Amino acid sequence: MIRPVPSRRDAIADDLRHQISTGHFKAGERLPSEAQLATRYTVSTPTLRSALALLQGEGLVEKIHGNGNFVRRPLRRITYFGGLAEPTTSTAFPAQLRVTTRTTTIEAHSHLPALLNVPPRSPLTEVLHIAHEGKTPHSLARIYVPGDLTQTDPPPARPSPEQIAVRVADPRPPLAEVQERLSARLPTQEEAAALRITTSLAVLSLTRVTTDATGRVVEAALLVLPGDRADALFTTRLNTEERTPKA
Amino acid sequence: MIRPVPSRRDAIADDLRHQISTGHFKAGERLPSEAQLATRYTVSTPTLRSALALLQGEGLVEKIHGNGNFVRRPLRRITYFGGLAEPTTSTAFPAQLRVTTRTTTIEAHSHLPALLNVPPRSPLTEVLHIAHEGKTPHSLARIYVPGDLTQTDPPPARPSPEQIAVRVADPRPPLAEVQERLSARLPTQEEAAALRITTSLAVLSLTRVTTDATGRVVEAALLVLPGDRADALFTTRLNTEERTPKA
């Protein structure tokens, strides 16, 4: 295959990674200062910092400005269950989840009209969720509901604690379809700040659009999950009556 | 929210981004050399390079060592259709896809035994796919099939051109379940080299496990898709006969 030239940065990152995995540096511990590490490895500070940046991108190290570099505690994995696979979401979202919610009314703009299939500038209810597990941020969600739907429902439109894996309880026109689109990217600065991650740690970005039986979009949810601890799981069981392809 | 301090890096990146989006720098064009850009923005080369690194991570710019920085041509989006939603995959994978395949026989190791539910060191057929669309790499797939299954099937186990969205044609024990797990991360150096992307461009990593009616794992596929042009789409339609939760 390809033989990447071993750079000092990679060598240092490998060494630190190894020391972390063998418990030489323990979880939660503060690493020696960058100046000390630079001396130890006989490199300049920028070089050492770029090695640390690799570990940050892997979620192994958290930098705290003015304080130090810390070995991250192993984080509980987040699993987003897609589709309708899991009626019980409680296993995935232990009760310790603390969710901050902010609801506002906005006008549909940029990509939202197309997403929700509503005219531009039509009223939408925006629900912003930030979930924390203990002290560490967990996930970020923006949920949009057409304005006229929220007038019949109570304001926040959806129960909150299970904010991500929300299932609609008792919709008036029955739901017909859930479409989930996932992509991988680096977070925006705002997202990185809210999730307390680096902008160099990838996030799983998920857009979920729920449509009711009349073909109307009932809800659009934009989720951002930190890539070092989250994944999304989709389970498809084939019906016993075989689907004929090209129906 | 948060007021990120405007750094020179960000300012330069914003400016270049703007010049690219307004067509001042056109697709495929080579940017001025880093030295020239550094002079123009009156910054040092490391600073300028860190600005370019941001654009690389967004897939806007491709660096070619010894040649220059190039504005990337807008790439055709890749959509991976999850589940069994799309019987016709041809729309997603135009015929221009050229797939390189390498088939080897290996012994199950590390995470593979658990994934395929086979004993460690049992024989597996590994199929490595690299898909190209024109000259640009497109996707990377490693497919594992238990060794005793490949003896009845013809060697590559699966038709190749639609390598990613392969559907099994005529399985002896009928298939029962497809489980797809997605995560976002940065690519390994090998993956980045194969896909010709930076290690700072996030990838969508997908693990698909197919099980037949006897509960046996028939195939495990590990897919890596570049985050700047790929997403995965899952569509779940509710059966007309309503599912009762907690079945």
Added chain:
DNA sequence: GAGTGGTCTAGACCACGAG
């Protein structure tokens, strides 16, 4: 060989956090 990006240095100065 000329020109490009890749890596690295040895500092300087600023911004933040804790005592």
Added chain:
DNA sequence: TCGTGGTCTAGACCACTCA
């Protein structure tokens, strides 16, 4: 205030691409 990380400089030297 002190020690930490954050940003940046001005240049050196190497590796690669192309003619």
